[in-house]
Amino acid sequence: MGPNYKFSQHKKCEFFPCHKVANEDKFNCLFCYCPLYTLGSKCGGNFVYNEANIKDCSNCLIPHSENGYEYIMSKWELISELATKNK
Template sequence: MENSHSFFRNYQCRYFPCHKTSNDMNFNCLFCFCPLYHMEDCGGSYEIKNNIKNCMNCKLPHRPEAYDYIIDKLKKQRAE
């Protein structure tokens, strides 16, 4: 799956990995900035600090299987 349309890992990024992980091989960089950030019901784990959404502990967009989930959420939002 490496470097496919739904998975990309950038070992050369100075922030890689941007979240703690137990397995660098399964860390997906495709959604470096989560496209679901603007959604309150994004499905990820976040907290609100000083009225700002803090996603530092969320690994949802970095999971290998997240592509389908994210695309589906975006399609559903668009249909609303």
């Protein structure tokens, strides 16, 4: 199997690209909704908490980047632990 499962793009999406990027051809839509969001401050992304204490990830490109798949998989154990706690 090749690495094609790591990259998906949906240019017909009305939100594409959902973040400003220099090169839309490398914009990865695979993780449209980032699985790291639930990790809060442990996600490692470029986020802020707004005045309503809601995590704002609009300046983060990790899930849409060239190596985003690998980074998210490196955090999968933490995500899995949260899922186990919330059975």
